[in-house]
Amino acid sequence: MVTQPDRRRWAILAFATLGQFVVAIDVTVANVALPSIQADIGLSDPARQWVIAAYSLAFAGALLSGGRLADTAGHRRTFIAGLVSFGLASIVAGSAQEPVLLLVGRVWQGLSGAVLAPSALAIVSATFPRGRDRARAMGIYSSVAASGLALGLVVGGLLTQLLTWRWAFWFVLPFVAVAAVGGAALLPREAHAVRVPRRDLVGGSLLLAGLAALALGVARSQSDGLDTTAVTLLTAGVVSIVALVVVERRASAPLLPPAVVAQPARVGAYLVTTCVLMGLFGLFILATFYLQEVKGYSPVATGLAFIPLVASMALGAMALSGRFANTHPRLLILAGLALAVAAVMIMRGLDPTSSYVTVLLPAEILLGLGLGTVLVPCTNISTYGVGPRQAAGASAIYAAVQQVSAAIGTIVLNGMAAVGAASWAADHPDAGPSESTIAGLVDALGLTVGLLVLAAVVAVVFIRPTEPPDPTPPSRSPDSGALAVAAHPTSRTSREEP
Missing domain, CATH: 1.10.287 (Helix Hairpins)
Structure with missing residues (x-):
């Protein structure tokens, strides 16, 4: 029988996760819409990547300050304020008639997300401090966050063709409203806010x-x-x-509190996430342009083509990794990385005549399973055992790692693909644009494989279980900040700031 407090906890998880979904989906929702945006408001080729990167960079650059603000002003306040600000920014971005206003809206979205995301994860971490319920909650949270990244590709394509690319930004407004109302109703009111130093x-x-x-x-x-x-x-x-x-x-009160970043397992989770997202995030954009420019897919068809990636990512996060995120994180991460490498190697075989069913579909399934399996234990380790006054700060550090990695990976992989395509075209003057595009994609995928291998080495060296196999909760207070086994099974537990 589920008690009233338990129902309240899971309801809080639902609204906090919905807030994170809003942030995650807007990372990629413009990807499939980029060709239409570029044609409609006159974006240049060099400027188009900044529709994606402006959001991620503003998000990443402000996350640590956003986490500090959430820890001092209160998670409930910043969660609701971040949602309202994000909704207003989405209206501005979707209403833009020129590139400058669109980029302003994207930067504003990123700054709003920098307040919203650490508040959401801190709320989940505080509501589920340890044990099996924490593993389940983190699995749900991570699967929704990861699926939001992939679902943005689907939603962006559908809305761009069926309505207009502007609805790719306006789409989140109902979710913003529901999450804000639910958070205001369920989250406990906090003491008077503390001024940010x-x-x-x-x-x-x-x-x-x-x-x-x-x-x-x-x-x-x-x-x-x-x-x-x-x-x-x-x-x-x-x-x-x-x-x-x-x-x-x-x-x-530094933005990078030593008590948060000093644990080896947490550092390992940051490094693994950096390598994985740098190597894989840019592939979303590259795959989008492959489908539309090489295969001639419409925006709707391109969006639908990414549905298997969304489904497999959710499966990897919830079914394969949620149960073992506390006790076998290194094994899960290595298994997920192996699946991702297999997916990338399949994609390196793409050519203009490749079949979606025989090449891209299996690659998407493997990539989704791999990403979901890797991100749950990394998310869990990044916030495990952190005291309530540092919860949003720890969440912000992890989210900043994700966004910096995604932004830099997008820029570098797209740059490599462009250089590779130009070099191929120069060496093969009789080749068509499709062959050049694929040659650039293959060059970028080589870097991706190297980054995934590096992530595996980091996991072997740094990652340890967060809890022993025995699921019985320890007698200590959940806010005591114990992270000894997350760093190393033999390390001593140190109490973090209460």
Whole structure:
């Protein structure tokens, strides 16, 4: 029999997960719509990637400040405020008549998501602090988040062709409203908000500026080589990050709390996530352009073609990894990486005559299972045992890792694909554009394989169980911050900030 408190906990999970779904789906919802957006408002080829990267970079750069704000102002307040702000930003992005306003809307969405995402994960982590219920909750949360990334491709394609690309941004508004109302009704009210320290705001600004400069520098170097502009941007990015380190060393409440980032298992989860998302996220865009430009798929057909990826990702997150995320995380991560490598190797066999059923479909299924299986244990480790005053901060660090990896991976893989396509076209003047596109895709997939192998090495070295096989909850308070076995079975447990 499910008690009233249990029903309330699972209802809270549903609304928090819906908030994360809103953030996740907007990472990819514009991918399939990009060709239509480009034609409608006059985006240039170099600018089109920034419809994706502007969201991810703003999201990543502001996440640590967003996590700090959530921990000080209260998770309920920032969850609801983040939803409202995200809804307004979505209206602006969908109403844009020119590239500048669209990019402003995407940046605003990213900044809103930077407040919303860590609040949502902190709420789930605090509601389910340990045990089997935590593993189930993290499996559901991760599957919805991962499925949102893939479902964005489907929704974007369907809405672009059946209605207009603008509905790809307006689509989230009903979900925003439901999550905000549900959160306001169920989440407990918190004490008076604490003012965010000025140094935290300075640190967050430096982080955002540094990431933006590095991303712009990488993009410039991909298209024009290491010219003066690229070198200047890269230098500015490095200087900003160095300044961030100096500021954080003197901060009384740093954006990267040592108690959160000092655990080896948590560092391993960050590194595995970095390698996986850098290697795989750019493939969503590359696969989109392959289907539309090489195979001639419509936006609707392209969106529907990604449904197996969505379904298999949810299956991998819930059925294959949710049950064992606490006790066998390294085994799950290695199994998921093996599936992802197999998917990438299948995709390297693409050519203009490849059949969707025999090549892309099995690759999507394997890739979805692999991603879902990897992300659940990494999400669990990233927040396990963190005290309530650092829960949103820990969530923000993990979300920042995801977004930086996705943004940089998108820029680098698309740059590699463009360079590879141009090189192939120069060496094979009689070849058509389809052959050049595929040659660039194959070059980018080579980097993906290398990153997935590196992720496996990191998992072997760093990842340990978060809980022993015995599912009986320990007698200690769930907020005590025990993460000893997450770091190493023989390491000593240290109490984090209460």
